[in-house]
Amino acid sequence: MPLRILLLNWRDMHHPEAGGAEKYLVTVAEGLADRGHEVIFRTAAYPGALPDEVVNGVHYIRKGGRYGIYPRALAANLVHRYAADVVVDVQNGMPYLSPLTRRRPVVNLVHHVHKEQWPVVFGPRLSRAGWWLESRLAPTVYRRSRYVAVSDSTKRELSGLGVGQDQIQVIHNGTDHTPLDGTHRSEHPSLVVLGRLVPQKRVEIALETVARLADEIPALTLDVVGSGWWDPNLHDTARQLGVEDRVTFHGHVSETEKHRLLARAWVHLMPSLKEGWGLVVVEAGVHGTPTVAFTEAGGPTNSIVHGRTGLLVDHGTDAFVDAVRELLSDADLRRRMSEEVVSWVAQFHWDEAVEKWERALLDAAGRQAR
Structure with a gap:
């Protein structure tokens, strides 16, 4: 039986500030949709973006700005708006805190811990608040949730914040490209x-x-x-x-x-x-x-x-x-x-990453793999 999956991430691939983290999530989302699951991708609005559309089988809902998306997503979860079987919170420093709704199982995807980045982007007061959210509040709120990290180094960082090793699964990035025919190395350095x-x-x-x-x-x-x-x-x-x-x-x-x-x-x-x-x-x-x-x-x-x-x-x-x-x-x-x-x-494949994500989400939702 297919899952209804809600993904919460502050950007999608067409956002002006999108990067590798968005490539990872969108590729996984499209892979899950291709396997028959219903995937809802809730993200922030940005100039030129449609508030509601389906792209490659993934239903995008764009509401709220860079920071407004967090309380709005939490409020939507509280009223059970999307009736999802499982929620994936993408914690880019700021947590969505979906476990507070106590409505459905939550998987917390973390690309890396932001301890060094908070002071670079924000002033002293905001950076201290941000680091408290990430390092103290989030591990407490997600203490009964499963985590996915994209590397062993991120798994170690999460463990250093008190997240149990047995809570964390590592699912690497993949690649879907092959060497380009006819493209040669530059003649100059x-x-x-x-x-x-x-x-x-x-x-x-x-x-x-x-x-x-x-x-x-x-x-x-x-x-x-x-x-x-x-x-x-x-x-x-x-x-x-x-x-x-x-x-x-x-x-x-x-x-x-x-x-x-x-x-x-x-x-x-x-x-x-x-x-x-x-x-x-x-x-x-x-x-x-x-x-x-x-x-x-x-x-x-x-x-x-x-x-x-x-x-x-x-x-x-x-x-x-x-x-x-x-x-x-x-x-x-x-x-x-x-x-x-x-x-x-050559060992890193998106198909393998999608398969691991499917198993992890089915397991979180108490379902058996097909």
Whole structure:
């Protein structure tokens, strides 16, 4: 018997600030719908979005803004508006607190813990309040709920907040892309950074890397792919560093163009402060493009095999620049990593992720798998 599933997430894939977390949830949602389940995706409204529509079998309901969506979703749950068999709360720092309604089983999806990000986005008072919500209130409210984490590093972080290991299931991101025919690596040294343009992604470190290596590698360029409210600041930084002629800001691009840019780059950069997994690491890896990321970001320690599919650095711009320099200057190392990363990412499949989610939701709802 199919489930009626309610997903609560603050963005969908067409939201101006959508990223890898939305790709993950939308892919799972469409996969579940394709398996015959009724999927309702409640998310925030945004300019140009329809308040109610069905896309690829998923029913989208868009009400409330970035913060208003939380109380509105909780109120809808309290009156049992959607009569769901199971609810999936996506906790992007802010919890939806669906277990408070005591109406139906809840699964809490967490990409990563936001301890380091709260002070970057908000002032001291709001960041303390946000961290209290995430680290103290949420573990209490969801103490009888199941959790899904996208990586082992996130599972460890949740355990550190008091969530029981036996409550948490890890379901990785997948990939549905194959190497592009006819797309060749750039003739000149080329870097790419991809993601939402917000402070916590620290694209400034990628720009600083280009500036520091410019004299050593005169033909070096950087493609910045993505959009976000921090975009003007990054343009200013590029000008201040004197690298505006080496950096191309592409904005939001199509999936085809995104993969073309990943395939052409010599190295993919992920200077992000925190990642749950780092979907783009796998997307770049499909094309044999290795990644440089920070160990402290968490998720990349699971999506990158250090020294084999990319390089992980402990902290600081100096170490990041040194790692990029090493990859750009050592053709044999890049070739070995390129070959190995293609094999490494081949193990991650969206079909497998959807199947695991279906089993988890059926189990939460007290149903038997078909």
